[in-house]
Amino acid sequence: MFFMLPFIFVLKISLAEPIMAIPPYTALLEWGDSFFPSIRASLESYLFLFSDSLYIKAYLSSLKIAIISTILTLLIGYSIAYSVAKAPTRWRGVLLMLVILPFWTSFLIRVYAWIGILKTEGLLNLALMSIGIIDKPLIIMNTDLAVYIGIVYSYLPFMILPLYANLEKMDMSLLEAAADLGCRPFKTFWTVTIPLSMPGILAGCFLVFIPVMGEFVIPDLLGGTKTLMIGKVLWTEFFYNRDWPVASAVAIILLALLVVPIMLYQKSQEKAIS
Amino acid sequence: MSELPSVNPWLDPSQKPYIQIENVTKKFGDFTAIDNLNLDIYKNEFFSLLGPSGCGKTTLLRMLAGFEKVTNGRILLDGEDISEIPPHLRPINMMFQSYALFPHMTVEKNIAFGLKQDNLPPNEINQRVEEMLQLVELTDFAKRKPNQLSGGQSQRVALARSLAKRPKLLLLDEPLGALDKRLREQTQFELMDIQEKLEVTFVIVTHDQEEAMTVSSRIGVMDSGNLIQVATPTEIYEAPVNKDVADFIGDVNILRGIYKGQNDVGTQLHSDDSDSIVFATQEVGASTGDEMWFAIRPEKLEISKKKPTDQHNILNGRIEDIAYGGSFSTYHVRLDNGRILKAIRANRVRTEEHHLTWEDEVYLHWTPHSAVVLLS
Numbered sequence: 102m103f104f105m106l107p108f109i110f111v112l113k114i115s116l117a118e119p120i121m122a123i124p125p126y127t128a129l130l131e132w133g134d135s136f137f138p139s140i141r142a143s144l145e146s147y148l149f150l151f152s153d154s155l156y157i158k159a160y161l162s163s164l165k166i167a168i169i170s171t172i173l174t175l176l177i178g179y180s181i182a183y184s185v186a187k188a189p190t191r192w193r194g195v196l197l198m199l200v201i202l203p204f205w206t207s208f209l210i211r212v213y214a215w216i217g218i219l220k221t222e223g224l225l226n227l228a229l230m231s232i233g234i235i236d237k238p239l240i241i242m243n244t245d246l247a248v249y250i251g252i253v254y255s256y257l258p259f260m261i262l263p264l265y266a267n268l269e270k271m272d273m274s275l276l277e278a279a280a281d282l283g284c285r286p287f288k289t290f291w292t293v294t295i296p297l298s299m300p301g302i303l304a305g306c307f308l309v310f311i312p313v314m315g316e317f318v319i320p321d322l323l324g325g326t327k328t329l330m331i332g333k334v335l336w337t338e339f340f341y342n343r344d345w346p347v348a349s350a351v352a353i354i355l356l357a358l359l360v361v362p363i364m365l366y367q368k369s370q371e372k373a374i375s
Numbered sequence: 376m377s378e379l380p381s382v383n384p385w386l387d388p389s390q391k392p393y394i395q396i397e398n399v400t401k402k403f404g405d406f407t408a409i410d411n412l413n414l415d416i417y418k419n420e421f422f423s424l425l426g427p428s429g430c431g432k433t434t435l436l437r438m439l440a441g442f443e444k445v446t447n448g449r450i451l452l453d454g455e456d457i458s459e460i461p462p463h464l465r466p467i468n469m470m471f472q473s474y475a476l477f478p479h480m481t482v483e484k485n486i487a488f489g490l491k492q493d494n495l496p497p498n499e500i501n502q503r504v505e506e507m508l509q510l511v512e513l514t515d516f517a518k519r520k521p522n523q524l525s526g527g528q529s530q531r532v533a534l535a536r537s538l539a540k541r542p543k544l545l546l547l548d549e550p551l552g553a554l555d556k557r558l559r560e561q562t563q564f565e566l567m568d569i570q571e572k573l574e575v576t577f578v579i580v581t582h583d584q585e586e587a588m589t590v591s592s593r594i595g596v597m598d599s600g601n602l603i604q605v606a607t608p609t610e611i612y613e614a615p616v617n618k619d620v621a622d623f624i625g626d627v628n629i630l631r632g633i634y635k636g637q638n639d640v641g642t643q644l645h646s647d648d649s650d651s652i653v654f655a656t657q658e659v660g661a662s663t664g665d666e667m668w669f670a671i672r673p674e675k676l677e678i679s680k681k682k683p684t685d686q687h688n689i690l691n692g693r694i695e696d697i698a699y700g701g702s703f704s705t706y707h708v709r710l711d712n713g714r715i716l717k718a719i720r721a722n723r724v725r726t727e728e729h730h731l732t733w734e735d736e737v738y739l740h741w742t743p744h745s746a747v748v749l750l751s
Contacts, residue, residue, distance in 0.1 A: 277442055278475035280462045282489030282540070296479045 108356070115349035116142040126345045146350035155334070156351065160358065162329040166245070166320075167313040170252040174309050175302065177253060178260030182301075185261075186268035193269075200261050212251055212322050219247050219323070243325035251319040256312070260305035267301025268294075300373035307366035311359055331355055383607075384417035385593065391454070393418040393576055394439070394544065399448035401434055401600075408434045410600040411448070421570050421577045423587040426597035427623070432580045435597075436546050439578065440469045452544065463492075468542040472549045474533040476521040482508075482532050483517045489540045507535035510569065527558050534566075538573065545570075547579040551586060563589050584624045588612065596620050612672075617751045621670040628673065628716045629749075634665040640743050644669065648710055654687050655746040668749045675745035676718040678706055678731065683740040690716070690739045694731060706731065708739060 117126035118141075130138040150156045185196045203211060218224045219241040226238040241247050271294070279289040295302075317332030324330070331351065339348035384390040392415035401409040408431045416422045424432040437443045439450065441462030449458040457465055468489070476485050486507050490500045508514045511531035521529060530550065537545055550566070551559045567590050570577050581587050587594050588608040595605045604616040615621035618629055632644030632653060641656035644667065655669055683689055695715065696707035706718045718739060731737065 272473070272475065274471050274473055274475040275477060277440075277462070278469075278471055278477075279488070280442075281440060281467075281469045282536070283463050283492035284488075285463055288492075293477060 111349045111352050114345050115146055115353050116144070117346045118143055118145065119344045119346050124345065125343050146344075146346040147354070149347060150350055150354065156331075159329045159331045159334045160354075163314050163331040166248065166252070166328075166330060167310050167316075170249055170256070170313050171306050171310045173249060174253050174256050174260045175306060178257050178305060179264055179302070181257070182261045182264035182268055185265055186271070197265065200258055204258060208255065209318065211255065212319055215247070215251050215254065215323060216242065219250065242323065243328075245324065245328055247323040248320050248328055248330075251323045252313055252316065255319065256309045259308040259312075263304035263308065264298065264301040267298050267304075271297060300369065303366070303369040304373075307362060307369070311362055311366070314359060315355055383592075384420075385415065390417060392416060393420075393453055394578070395451040396435070396439075397449050397451065399435075399438065399450065400446050401431075401438060401443060402446045408600055409438070412600070412602055414595060414602060414605065416576065416578060418576055419570075419574055420592045421567065421579070421590055423591040423594045424578065424580045424597060425582070425584060425587040425594050425623075427582060429599075430597040431600040432597050433548060436469075436548055436578065436580045439544075440467060440546055441465050466542055467544045467546060468537040468540055469546040470533050470537040470548065470550050472552060474521075474529045476524075476529060476532055476536070478521050481518050481520055482513065482524070485521070485532060486536045486539050489536065493540070503539055507539050510538070511535045526553050527562075530554065530562070534569075538569070538575070541573070542575065544576045544578065547577060549581055550579065551581075551583070559586070566590060588624070596623065614747055615670065615749070618668055618670070618749055621747070621749065626673050626717055626719075628671045628676065629668050630671070630714075631666065631668055634659070634661045634663055634667055636663060642748050644748075648690060648712055648714055652687055653746075654743045655748045656743045657748050659748050659750070661750070669746045670749055671741055671746045673705065673717040673719040674703075675741055676716065677740045678708065678718040678720060678737050679740070680731070680735060680737055682738050685740065688741050688743065688746075692716070692737065692739065694733055694735045694737055697731070697733060706737075708737060 113129050114126050117129065119125055120127055127141055129140060129142065131141050132138045181200065185193055185200070188196055216223070220226075221238045221240065221242065223242070225241070226235075229235045230238065241250075275293055275297070276289055279293050280286070284292065315332050315335075316330060317336055320328050320330040320333055321336070324333075335348050335351045335355075338344050338351060342348075385392075394414075394416040396412060396414040396416075399409055399412050400407065412431075412435070424435060426432050434443060438445055441457070441460060445458050449456050451457065452465075452467070477488065480488070483504055486504045487500050490503055495503075504517075505514075508517055511534055513528060513531055513535070516524065516528060516532075521532070524532065530553070534550070537547075547566075551562055554562060563586060566577070569575075579587075579590070588611075591608055593605060593607055594611050596603045596611065598619060604611060604620050606614070611620065612624055615624065621627045621629060630646055630648055630653075632646040635643040635645050635652065637643065637658060638654075640654050642654065642659045644653045644655070646653045646669075653669065659667070661667065677683075682691075690710055692708040692710040694706055695709045698705040698707075701722070703719050703721045706720065708716050708718060710716065716739060
């Protein structure tokens with residue numbers, strides 16, 4: 102019940118109308134002449150969202166960025182998790198620590214650090230130009246690419262940890278059995294390792310995809326004005342337009358869109374346990 | 376024991392061994408797991424590597440499979456050096472101790488896995504899988520997944536899978552370890568039948584000496600990376616090469632003695648445990664005063680309350696413990712000097728006339744043929 106409270110509040114606000122007041126939305130219950138309060142609710146915020154193409158574009162853009170980020174994070178994260186799982190036992194703790202260590206610093210500061218690396222006169226361009234690989238600085242800051250870099254970097258631990266937990270438990274004798282039966286190492290990876298690490302892959306993908314859909318800070322700091330993500334749209338509605346009902350409606354619809362992935366994630370975890 | 380041609384191949388100089396392990400050493404860092412080991416195994420043998428934990432038997436098996444690389448030396452299969460060949464290219468299959476069945480595949484697909492790697496046509500694969508399922512009597516279980524199988528069924532699937540490719544050599548790593556006693560005994564005989572029927576050479580690793588004795592054509596007893604003795608089960612049991620082997624296989628009484636000489640019956644020893652001089656029938660090249668041991672299996676010690684008529688090979692003591700085993704009884708006899716010897720006697724008479732009980736004064740007696748003299 103406790104966890105439902107914020108959701109209920111947001112739902113309530115989404116059904117209200119914006120007014121110049123504090124708080125800037127109408128109350129749900131109004132006491133008038135009759136004994137029982139009347140309920141004042143409206144769906145105008147939701148209708149507004151469907152009428153303006155900006156919002157639909159923003160949802161689709163978020164979906165695209167979330168899917169691509171998840172795939173990139175999976176490719177990089179699987180390689181790292183696999184290497185750590187195959188490393189000698191005494192090194193694994195240290196390697197995992199290195200993966201988790203960045204978590205100990207503030208998320209915001211880490212994103213700012215990327216600004217310092219990716220900007221025109223930043224570390225990356227300085228390094229590449231001094232080696233001589235490029236003579237003009239690369240424009241990465243304020244593009245979609247910077248957003249992808251930021252998201253993959255920030256969400257890698259969420260992908261690596263469930264993958265590692267799964268790979269570490271994998272019975273090595275299964276790989277030996279496959280080799281013994283004539284399976285080449287590369288094929289063993291696809292026919293044995295990947296299917297058996299599916300629970301970890303699914304867990305990692307959902308743990309990245311679901312939050313990235315609503316990600317705000319990274320596209321705001323690293324992305325350009327063209328980078329359209331629903332998190333930014335929500336922020337703009339809330340703080341710039343002071344339209345709490347619309348902002349709340351944006352949030353509710355985002356949650357509705359994520360219900361399906363969340364339920365799929367739950368189901369995949371239950372299957373993994375059984 | 377499993378049956379082989381009338382002249383055992385290892386005694387026939389014209390026979391070439393199927394597997395030759397030549398001067399093989401295996402080191403893990405500073406630790407030497409296998410120390411300059413030499414072994415020949417012949418075709419259609421059911422060969423057991425037997426020894427305590429850590430003796431190196433599993434390491435040797437894994438080197439045959441290709442999962443461990445040889446540090447020094449080489450391994451030849453049918454004359455060909457396979458030391459550098461990776462496991463997926465060797466014509467050898469292995470049955471793992473943990474069975475290692477692929478949990479995400481059905482029984483059928485598990486068995487078919489090796490055949491698929493060879494790109495055999497589908498109907499041939501199906502036929503072979505059928506054959507294997509019939510061989511291990513699991514035809515009705517084809518569509519089940521490993522987590523729906525019992526321990527015994529999993530073991531059979533593992534066996535079927537490892538034989539599906541009709542390998543010339545099958546390696547088995549403690550295959551019966553996880554089974555209960557009755558199932559284990561039953562499976563031992565089934566394994567022997569299958570091995571003979573399919574004409575496959577089996578090399579099995581086990582720490583269970585009863586199992587090794589039951590199934591093997593020959594046993595290789597290992598300790599600390601070395602082969603101590605390679606012989607048939609009978610030879611290992613009745614003619615162990617040293618005290619360690621004698622002690623490792625079955626029960627044994629080992630007594631110390633001083634060499635006195637040879638006479639027409641055999642070796643003469645003076646024993647610390649009795650005043651009467653003890654004989655054994657082997658000829659031993661040693662000098663007077665040398666220390667040696669003799670080993671007597673409990674079933675060869677005759678126990679009775681009446682003093683035997685022979686002059687030699689007699690010890691006397693008092694029965695301290697009796698273990699009734701139904702078909703036989705084990706008597707722990709304490710000699711005058713405190714040492715305890717074990718004697719086993721079959722309970723051949725239903726109502727015991729020569730009844731022995733605790734605290735009885737008894738004589739232990741054996742024939743000169745019953746003991747083995749050991750130099751180390």
